[in-house]
Amino acid sequence: MTTAAALVAAFCLPASAAEPPSDPYAPAREIVADMNRIVTPDGVQETFVATLGGAKQVVNVRGTDRDNPILVFVHGGPGAVEMPFAWTFQRPWEDFFTVVHYDQRGAGRSYPLNPPKALAPTMTLERYRDDAIELIELLQERYGKRKVVLMGHSWGSFVGLAVALERPDLLHAYVGVGQGIDFREGEKAGMAWTRAQALAAGNEEAVAAIDALAPYPMAGPFTIEQADGWRKYAMPYGSLLYNRPPGETLYFHQPRLSPLYTPADRKAWGEGSVFTVTTLWPRLADVSFADVDRVEVPLVFLLGRHDYTVPSPVAAEWFEEVEAPSKELIWFEHSAHMPMFEEPGLFLAALLREVVPLTGGGQASANVDQKGS
Template identity: 45%
Template sequence: MKRFVVRFFVAFALAAGAFTAAAQACKDTAAYEPARKIIADLGRIETPNGVQASYKARINGIDQWVSVRGQDRDNPIILFVHGGPASPLTPTLWQFQRPLEEYFTMVTYDQRGAGKTFVANDEAKVADTVHIPNFVDDVIAMADDVRTRYGKRKLILMGHSWGTIIGMQAALKRPDLFHAYIGIGQVIDVRENERISFDYAMATAKRKGNAEAVREMEAIAPYPGNTPITRERIIAARKWAQYYGGLTAYRDESAYFHRAPLLSPEYTDAERCAVDAGNVFTLGRILPEFLAVDMSGVREFPIPVLMFMGRHDYTTPSEPTDAWLAQVKAPYKRGVWFEHASHMVPWEEPGKLLVSLVQYVRPLAVDAPGVTAK
């Protein structure tokens, strides 16, 4: 039975093994530099109409770091809102994004309290702004800034995990900015997610005869129940759900993700260390608001909405998302199941992600030359 340390406390955040990886990332990692140079060379965009940019944008009073990559700037733009909270995509893009860049211009940014953005700002000035409405307004302001910079009427908005909470709310608040909204590992009802995840872990542990896991989970049962959901209870619940493939399908850990920053050419050692520091900075402040999130009452969606669902996801379980999608009214809606994925869909099934985006989403982006509405 493997031991691992739960690093991220929030229910849909990424857990097993991250503390160890982050601690290593804070050390001198010069030995990895030759590999980073190879990755940077492979990722260099040389096409005549391509774009490869990394810059700070002043968004809602703070500097937020932006990455823009694409082989043809005439392609539709996807604004990809990362998870966590404070788990930036930037140092992992090299693992999965290059094929997407042939069909879309991909824009990601480190949110307030995350990664490069955490380093770029005074903690004391940001601390009181770590609230969900501010993150939602950041998505909207970022979308507006990107539209202006790259001459687009609208963008495609895509969120992963925590990013689906603020992404969905941004789409509801400013639907005029977006062709469509895509949720990957969508959060609908946090408390229901907690229940499903815990029940899955408990049932699996009992079936496999894991007395240690059953004992630890029984200590917090019923979960979530009527007892306050503390960080300690979340740790105990999430530990075993993720051990049994609820984060990455068929795996009891996700070291490939947690260690990805070590090879990222986009981050310095200080910025790699900031992934961990920013996560600690953010989680304690956002946890109460996160626990109250419930989007199940949204009955109408103003723009096309697609949900990409991992069949084995027990970090943000897919069942509530599937049920929500079935009843919501929208101009266009589609659910896509990723049969061999859990929570980490872009990493686990990158081929199907690409095909799904090209087949179902790109036709909705009528700004693109030669692209017609579905």
Template identity: 45%
Template sequence: MSGCMMKRIPAVLAIAAISMFPAAPVLADEPRQTFTRAEVAGIIGDIQKIVTPDGVQEQLEIPIGGIRQWISVRGRDRRNPILLVIHGGPGSVEMPLGWTYQQGWEDYFTVVQWDQRGAGKTYAANDPALVRPTLTIERMVADAGEVVQYLQKRYDRKKIFVLGHSWGSVIGLSLAQRHPDWLYAYVGEGQLLNGDDNERVGYANTLKAARQAGNAEAVRQLEAIAPYPDTDGGTPLEKVRVDRKWSGYYGGLAAGRSSLDWYGNALEMSPEYSDRDIAAIDAGTAMSLRALLPQEARLDLTGMTTFATPVIIFAGRHDNTTPSENVAAWLPKVQAPFKKIIWFENSAHMIATEEPGRVLVHLVQDVRPFAGNDLPDR
């Protein structure tokens, strides 16, 4: 390829062209280019930039429940139905992780990521001492309702879709029962129903896996926290950490993976988050867990079986964080205009990032049709 031709094509295409030919070896002592977090985030942000004429891409700090809370709104056509994602944890924000899986969603939905009270950007925007006493399940459900009403008003919508993940499925399911007139349908991913059953089943599965693997250290640590959960219904955070450590090691968080290092690395590259926001994640998670885990331990939504909105469950076959056998046993008792469980055979708890293609297909084929014709003209 002549130098003249090289000058006529963009640098990116030139690199692609050059890659077809053998390259000169790189010497071991030759300097390599490195990037800062901000530079990486900028590259990712540029790739996922919404450029369509009817698209929407905005981050908003909005007044919810007496404090400042943050949402991210992204979609390539603002006439698409809104999908509100309610993250898990407590405190495990999805906004800085969305870049890894939701670009396809943005062709079919206007996707809203919400950092809940005490989490992520919302944690950083408020005085933690004032927020800490307000961290209750009831307050969080009320916050979710206010977020939905805000979206209805700002984007002129009567209804939206809600997807609740893990801890967020507690908020989402409660919202679906209380305000079915606000929702086209509810999607539960890693649905949490009963705190005691969730911990008991997950712990038993993890201990069984450790014993079958002959992992003496894992067995020792797990047996040391027995009884788990405590007989008085409590679930001390220190015990939860031991359980989650080994559950994650045996693929109960992400199938086939022994850690969530990839998850943490993805968060740090987020174009949605500043360095200050990244630094706030751990502090917000710690505060949220200590305040909300005792409430979650006493939680029981298994009696919540009557809904006036469709209920769709995304269940990871290998999920041992919110064991899928629990929600599979509950769903047959549910009365709803429509109900369905969709199994993800290669996923555990992090379904959206583990099987992003299949999640997109099911959102489009099984969820979006419930919006029907109740959309602005195209």
């Protein structure tokens, strides 16, 4: 839910006249690639294309030891791929997990691989859920694993929770980051928070613009233009990144240095993001897990205290009531929607403390013991 159409240019930073074909960032990407290269004998570092639900999707796998548990990251958006950002925070995870990213159908590097017109009718939560299930089954066979840890972020947290409900047998645990529960209620809470911030700041323009969106989100059309209509005011108040106003951060420039994304890939990402979020958003209006009272896998929620992109209080309220074999909610006090980037050390510590034990030990637990000794 972080790629409202008005933000696509900031996220994707496609090649343009200001960025010559020679790509001035290529030398920096080579440095990042070398720094993050997996060199251990039993490590894995590969990118491949998998066909999931009839759609070709790009998959990236990295880890220092194949015996470690697999962690599958389901990115947000719709269309907000995490692969080109992961180089900034993921490398320490790879000592304890084999980390898998995939660009979902219609997103990022996967966008050019499938005809958009053929893809559009398939774009539903259920199809994205089933894509994730097919990917997990592929990873089981490819790497000889019985179960994986599934981490869903933002829009991906709806996909991830749907997988946990449909196929708990595939998962050691489900980890929700920027967790969404109910699209309409999330939009309502985010708009109310943003309006309150604007009112306190004397921003009459923002208050009027948000009021003008009514009856959204509870009735009427449910479009990305309406979602953008309040998010553009929310971001300067820290709904996405805590204490990092959009005009004062280079966060969105990180993909320029990603070894996994060329200028052409970033351009495709921008085009795919607009296509995906415009097509999918109206179909999500009534998606809700509010009535779910039990999940059959351990739950770990990692929530930013200041997250009002996907308002964390909505997730926390649901988490309080839901039953699961075990559950743990961790608050990140200086984070909004991106705690893995905003508080990376505490985020890693939470994974080691709360998630690794749920995988049943193995090399990852040995690694934790070694790092702590």
